[in-house]
Amino acid sequence: MTVKLADVAKEANVSIATASIVLNNPDTKRISHKTKERVLRASEKLNYVPNVAAQSLVTNKSQTIGLIIPDIENPFFSTLAKKIEKQLREENYAVIMMNTFEKHKTDPMIIRTLRQRNVDGMIIALSSESFNDDQEIKEVLSSLDIPFVLVDRILKDFKANQVYFNNKLGGYLATKHLIDKGHKRIGHISTKFHAMTGYYRYQGYLEALKEAKIDLDETLIKYGDYTLKTGYEYAEILYNNGVTAIVGANDLIAFGVQKRLFEMGLNVPEDMSIVGYDNLNINDFVKYGLTSIDQNIENMAYHAVDILVKAIEGQNEVKEVILKPEIKIRKSVAEFK
Known part of the structure; x- marks a missing residue:
């Protein structure tokens, strides 16, 4: 019975x-x-x-949230997903997580799929290319009849609940730290600016150079993806171009730089100073602990879940939360004399 x-x-x-x-x-x-x-x-x-199905019929709620992540292999997003799921469990929500594999054409399809699963709301970290090719995703989001929150990556000229870090400030802090240590030939390895985060981190780099009256040398700027491979490919090129320090647009890029430099018989920070971005947990355990821009992922998860749950409960005010990054200094930067 x-x-x-x-x-x-x-x-x-x-x-x-x-x-x-x-x-x-x-x-x-x-x-x-x-x-x-x-x-x-x-x-x-x-x-x-x-009987979850029966409860759903009575309450018109599934107690389920859709979570969209662009790349679960990226430690930043896997950590973010973990923190968000933990927060949602405390609010008695289950999570359906889907990965777009950084394919922006997949974003709309996954959003529609999750809506068909009758989720009560969504937390969405868009694929990087959605920043510049955003018309379809804007149309899909605008048509949603459930609450959603954009995290980490936002859309231009689009009003929505969103939680993200001040990436321009982060890029500025990373570059200024190197300038304060005496470096002037500072390389920057970033995305191709299809990612909102990479674009603004680069703007912060430019601002720090301008403030210090250091002329921009565009040969020191390299573009790729948020991967180890990108950092690895450009490390030797920048070193041979007389660079004494490198800002990586994320920690994976910085780790790729370190790997290639070590293969070349060079040392960090004696032969090259490096600053990363994301302050991944592994930074405290690797050789030559990486100085990195810290994004408090737990704080981001908290705000995203808080906004979404309140929206589901009927709070209609659109909220934008801009979080402040900080620099975590370790041992990957040396004075340049």
Whole structure:
């Protein structure tokens, strides 16, 4: 015989509404600890299994959130996904995660797919190319009838809930740190500016050079992807061009630079100073700990989930949260004399 919510409520001597609140959110502060224990014991005793489909029909809610990530192999996004899922679990939401593999034409398809799965809302980190080729994705997002939040990567001239870091400030801090250490020939390895994050980090690099009255040498700017391969390919070219320091648009690029330099018999920071971006956890454990721009991923996840949950509950105000990056200094930068 199937055990129903009413059976649990009767066993615990509480109302059906109280039993529902406790079983849907055991951490709730609305119900006393003693009552929660009774409900949970009754549920366990009766082997109660919630009928999610039935609950969804009654509440018109699936308690499920769609999470779209551009590249789960990128440690930044895998960490972000983990933090978001943890936050959503605390809010009693399950997560359906899908990966676009940095293919911007995939973004609209995945958004439509998740909507067909009846998710209550979405948290979306767009693929990098959506920054410049954004018409279709704007149309798809505008047609959504559920709340969503854009994280990390946003769209130009598009009003939506969004949480992202001040990437221009991050690029500025990375470059200024090298300038303050005496470096003037500073290479920059970035994306091809199809990524919003790469574009603004480069703008920060330019601002720091301009402030220090250092002329821009465009031969020191290299473009690729947010990958180890990109950093690896350009490390030797920049070194042979007289560069004494390199800013990588993310930590993977910086690690690629380090790898190639080590193969060349060079040392960091004695022969080349490097600053990365993202402050991945691994930075504390690698040889020559990487100085990097820290983006508090947990803070980003918190704000994204908070905005989305409140929107699902009926808060209609569109919110934009711009977070401030900081530089985490380790041992990959030396004074240039």
